[in-house]
Amino acid sequence: xxxxxxxxxxxxxxxxxxxxxxxxxxxxxxxxxxxxxxxxxxxxxxxxxxxxxxxxxxxxxxxxxxxxxxxxxxxxxxxxxxxxxxxxxxxxxxxxxxxxxxxxxxxxxxxxxxxxxxxxxxxxxxxxxxxxxxxxxxxxxxxxxxxxxxxxxxxxxxxxxxxxxxxxxxxxxxxxxxxxxxxxxxxxxxxxxxxxxxxxxxxxxxxxxxxxxxxxxxxxxxxxxxxxxxxxxxxxxxxxxxxxxxxxxxxxxxxxxxxxxxxxxxxxxxxxxxxxxxxxxxxxxxxxxxxx
Numbered sequence: 001x002x003x004x005x006x007x008x009x010x011x012x013x014x015x016x017x018x019x020x021x022x023x024x025x026x027x028x029x030x031x032x033x034x035x036x037x038x039x040x041x042x043x044x045x046x047x048x049x050x051x052x053x054x055x056x057x058x059x060x061x062x063x064x065x066x067x068x069x070x071x072x073x074x075x076x077x078x079x080x081x082x083x084x085x086x087x088x089x090x091x092x093x094x095x096x097x098x099x100x101x102x103x104x105x106x107x108x109x110x111x112x113x114x115x116x117x118x119x120x121x122x123x124x125x126x127x128x129x130x131x132x133x134x135x136x137x138x139x140x141x142x143x144x145x146x147x148x149x150x151x152x153x154x155x156x157x158x159x160x161x162x163x164x165x166x167x168x169x170x171x172x173x174x175x176x177x178x179x180x181x182x183x184x185x186x187x188x189x190x191x192x193x194x195x196x197x198x199x200x201x202x203x204x205x206x207x208x209x210x211x212x213x214x215x216x217x218x219x220x221x222x223x224x225x226x227x228x229x230x231x232x233x234x235x236x237x238x239x240x241x242x243x244x245x246x247x248x249x250x251x252x253x254x255x256x257x258x259x260x261x262x263x264x265x266x267x268x269x270x271x272x273x274x275x276x277x278x279x280x281x282x283x284x285x286x287x288x289x290x291x292x
Contacts, residue, residue, distance in 0.1 A: 010060025010120040020146040051156040052112040057092040067128040067135035236282035
């Protein structure tokens with residue numbers, strides 16, 4: 001989570017510097033994840049221009065970074081600790097290769113693909129091995145984005161994509177995008193039977209009791225009408241993006257199938273199947289969770 005949040009903050013900080021690029025001529029795509037050769041590759045930021053495509057690998061890393069081309073690594077010294085990271089220059093090069101192959105397979109006209117590694121932490125010290133030309137030309141700090149973008153624009157003068165073709169490519173890449181949605185329990189080796197079942201109090205997090213029309217906390221002496229919504233969101237994230245009436249009853253520890261049926265119906269979720277084998281789809285709840 002710490003790594004994910006650091007990366008997210010780094011990408012968010014770039015919004016300030018994106019303002020200085022020609023907004024009326026380019027299109028942005030963020031966190032695009034596409035499958036190629038049976039594996040997924042993900043690009044932090046993709047900028048489509050009439051003349052070239054620019055892939056940005058965003059790195060929000062604190063400390064002292066040393067780009068070592070001899071062993072294709074980045075050495076970081078931070079808080080007295082020395083550690084090695086994979087070379088992000090090679091990482092973004094691989095992304096460019098896969099993207100070019102995907103576009104070729106989709107019969108998209110050839111367009112140059114450029115790459116940059118952007119270090120967003122303003123206090124990070126960046127150095128490279130002597131003669132490491134890739135690091136000199138392809139690693140920048142955030143404020144240098146406009147300058148490097150202008151240099152690339154001067155380098156690629158031939159217009160390859162019209163405005164309409166840029167939007168078409170953006171739609172294509174969005175269509176190919178597959179969000180990262182791992183099975184959380186499998187990822188962290190948690191047996192689903194270990195998960196605590198029931199509906200939890202929003203205030204003290206103890207398990208609530210189901211009363212006639214609400215949920216009651218004996219500790220807080222409070223009633224909650226919609227506490228079960230968070231429980232079903234937990235189910236969607238931890239177990240599955242669809243649920244049956246039986247699974248809903250068991251996960252929420254409900255006393256009867258009729259109660260679980262009425263609670264599910266009240267959520268107005270899309271579903272498949274007939275009344276007896278109905279399966280409710282939870283995508284809208286997951287979307288709502290991530291957008292909140």
